[in-house]
Amino acid sequence: MDIRMxxxxxxxxxxxxxxxxxxxFEGPLSHFYEASYGSIYPALNKLTEEGLLTCDQQAQDKRxxxxxxxxxxxxxxxxxxxxxxxxxxDRIRSEFLAVMMFARLLPAGHLSRxxxxxxxxxxxRIAHIDRECAGVMAGEVETFIxxxxxxxxxxxxxYLEDNRHLLESEAxxxxxxxxx
Amino acid sequence: MDIRMxxxxxxxxxxxxxxxxxxxFEGPLSHFYEASYGSIYPALNKLTEEGLLTCDQQAQDKRxxxxxxxxxxxxxxxxxxxxxxxxxxDRIRSEFLAVMMFARLLPAGHLSRxxxxxxxxxxxRIAHIDRECAGVMAGEVETFIxxxxxxxxxxxxxYLEDNRHLLESEAxxxxxxxxx
DNA sequence: TCTCGCATGTAACGTGTTACATGATTCC
DNA sequence: GGAATCATGTAACACGTTACATGCGAGA
Numbered sequence: 001m002d003i004r005m006x007x008x009x010x011x012x013x014x015x016x017x018x019x020x021x022x023x024x025f026e027g028p029l030s031h032f033y034e035a036s037y038g039s040i041y042p043a044l045n046k047l048t049e050e051g052l053l054t055c056d057q058q059a060q061d062k063r064x065x066x067x068x069x070x071x072x073x074x075x076x077x078x079x080x081x082x083x084x085x086x087x088x089x090d091r092i093r094s095e096f097l098a099v100m101m102f103a104r105l106l107p108a109g110h111l112s113r114x115x116x117x118x119x120x121x122x123x124x125r126i127a128h129i130d131r132e133c134a135g136v137m138a139g140e141v142e143t144f145i146x147x148x149x150x151x152x153x154x155x156x157x158x159y160l161e162d163n164r165h166l167l168e169s170e171a172x173x174x175x176x177x178x179x180x
Numbered sequence: 181m182d183i184r185m186x187x188x189x190x191x192x193x194x195x196x197x198x199x200x201x202x203x204x205f206e207g208p209l210s211h212f213y214e215a216s217y218g219s220i221y222p223a224l225n226k227l228t229e230e231g232l233l234t235c236d237q238q239a240q241d242k243r244x245x246x247x248x249x250x251x252x253x254x255x256x257x258x259x260x261x262x263x264x265x266x267x268x269x270d271r272i273r274s275e276f277l278a279v280m281m282f283a284r285l286l287p288a289g290h291l292s293r294x295x296x297x298x299x300x301x302x303x304x305r306i307a308h309i310d311r312e313c314a315g316v317m318a319g320e321v322e323t324f325i326x327x328x329x330x331x332x333x334x335x336x337x338x339y340l341e342d343n344r345h346l347l348e349s350e351a352x353x354x355x356x357x358x359x360x
Numbered sequence: 361t362c363t364c365g366c367a368t369g370t371a372a373c374g375t376g377t378t379a380c381a382t383g384a385t386t387c388c
Numbered sequence: 389g390g391a392a393t394c395a396t397g398t399a400a401c402a403c404g405t406t407a408c409a410t411g412c413g414a415g416a
Contacts, residue, residue, distance in 0.1 A: 087275035155335030
């Protein structure tokens with residue numbers, strides 16, 4: 001499921017412009033998938049070329065034409081096909097945890113700040129999810145997705161609070177000279 | 181913190197060969213970072229060119245020479261520098277959740293199987309982490325990392341079990357015809 | 361005035377994966 | 389006999405990001 005297919009899927013739920021699709025990627029979806037214009041627009045063009053989308057081009061004053069994409073029946077089939085495949089494994093890259101592996105090389109104050117910051121970030125995300133999902137009168141699926149994010153972030157915050165001492169006890173005490 | 185820098189960091193903790201570094205990426209680290217030979221070996225070569233690593237080439241019978249890399253003092257400095265930067269945000273791409281967005285397009289049986297599989301996968305990972313961290317007589321940092329993984333996976337399993345009905349109630353009932 | 365939202369797109373670049381190439385040894 | 393471990397590497401490819409290009413209207 002690359003961005004191209006996800007765009008196709010989103011359009012299966014509701015016709016939209018590239019701009020709107022980008023907005024969708026900034027909603028609850030943003031917590032487990034990212035996409036930029038640089039990948040969305042080319043994807044839409046390619047899907048259209050392939051006959052999986054049609055494009056209704058609406059002229060506008062003083063603005064680029066709005067291009068509303070809809071899925072063709074070939075597109076629906078193609079997407080249903082893609083859905084049948086077993087989803088690939090999650091890809092996670094956490095720079096935070098990568099840095100934590102080197103806790104013993106960091107000055108204690110710096111380490112603590114990093115952990116504080118990370119906890120704050122997760123709290124912000126949780127608050128953000130609350131706003132998103134409360135505001136939209138979300139359906140079951142959206143509720144599920146948002147809840148998933150909250151559950152995982154909450155667990156992370158809890159864990160960090162309960163176990164940060166494991167790292168902080170290892171951090172570099174005293175002088176700031178880290179490399180011997 | 182790209183793979184190149186992570187290799188440098190790992191070598192800061194302990195000299196190693198490319199092969200051994202790959203093994204490290206298959207340990208607890210694997211739950212939040214991935215790397216293949218195709219990125220590790222070129223990274224090591226480049227770091228060596230740049231004078232951040234030295235390479236002790238040990239001839240072996242009937243096998244490619246073993247190349248044991250160590251960090252130079254320039255390398256240590258460069259890595260400490262990199263550690264000072266605020267770590268970038270986590271990148272997550274969950275195909276599973278992406279597919280779940282389209283729960284209503286999936287036959288109920290298929291959806292349930294996907295969720296079952298996912299729960300099993302997470303359980304396996306938790307068991308795997310237990311083995312890894314129990315076996316190695318891990319230090320504080322390793323304990324922390326493993327615990328983090330367990331905490332997050334456990335939360336995910338719990339959430340899936342408690343809330344799968346939200347999706348399953350939306351899934352396609354009756355006929356298997358998904359695209360209208 | 362200045363930023364934000366609307367609206368589209370491209371080109372260069374970075375980063376990493378996959379598959380391939382090679383090959384002995386050891387364990388089952 | 390076949391798989392796994394040890395051990396290195398490359399080349400082609402896929403995929404996506406970043407920065408740039410354009411430009412008006414509305415609201416603060």
